[in-house]
Amino acid sequence: MNRISRMILASLLAATLAACTGATSGEAPVATTHQTLSDPALQQLATKSAAGLAASLPAGGVVVAVFHGDSLAIASAGMQPDGTPLPANGAWRIASVTKPFMATLTLRAAAEGLVRLDAPVADYVDMDIPEDITIADLLRHTSGIFNYVEDPTIRNELIADLDRVWQPETLVDLALEQTQFNGTHEFSYSNTNYLLIGMILEAVTGDSAADLLQDAIVEPLGLDATYLTMPNRSDQEPKPVPAFSQYVPNAMAPDGDFVFPAVVSSEWTAGAMVSDGDDLATFVRAVFDGRLLDDASLNAMTDLAPGTHYGLGLARNPEVRTPVWGHTGETIGYVTELLYAPSVDRGVVIGFTTDDLPEDSESDALEVMRDLLKL
8 A cells, every 4th residue: 555545544544433542652762672694784784774763753663674695684673552672573564565476476377377467457357447458557557447545435435344354356346437547558556456466366376365475475485474464364473563553543453453354355465465574585585586486577577667667566766776676565553665686685674563654754765775785
């Protein structure tokens, strides 16, 4: 979910739910912990970055993972809602960083001949979508399909019953009612695109998106904290670390985990995954080093949409001379930033356990990345 969509939905939730009883404002206590799997220089950068980022937060904390090849350093700073330090090895909700995972699954399906990137979406789902809209258009956000989160009527229906489990077909149908196709294939970020990707993956494989993720990525890479959240499932582990939200009352989420079935089910393959710093570092390296994608698939993923910096599920940061790829994700209580420079095998993962961030927070990962490139 992008920043605008997340803020719209979260503010509506806040207006609908009971009065806030929990999160406090003002200076948040900072306690830095760390997990060392690396050399001292990486650990020093991770610890320094986490402490600096947490110092500007009114509540919550941050996990910073920096990696160079197989060397990884993770540090955390800040507090959990119960007043204990935020653990460095905790998992959190990664929101739209789900999209690179789903794009990877789609590219693998294409390599296996199950789908064609240039094939019409209408070949795979029974919906009123023009023939010139392809699977690649969904992945690079050039379909022109409306982002359902930005429609007030749809948002009101989402928050009217927070225990409702939404089917992706319902949300896509509602989005298509608001879509005016103009044939321009211009970039327009839309969660609806990745709901359709999830539907297509399930249709061509016969497996659930959650199982596909587990079988194709999680198990082969040995990821310990990564899964697609399913509504009303209490057995999925590890649980996300508790978070703070400036929008949603803590009274509605006493454990600090803002997992409403309506929100989780509506995000689905567009943004309902959980992961941690170690797993995200492993995943993004595997995308580029051949463990997950062949050369043709990787070339397709990094082929930018005309006039944009977005490929198939990954974006290239234009502010760094060294090619840097990644994605951001924002949902209620959590913000994630992922950056990776494959040519030098260095990257940064940042996970905030609050959605109350300073205005310039979108550049946080980039600043850490610049420091990492200097090591």
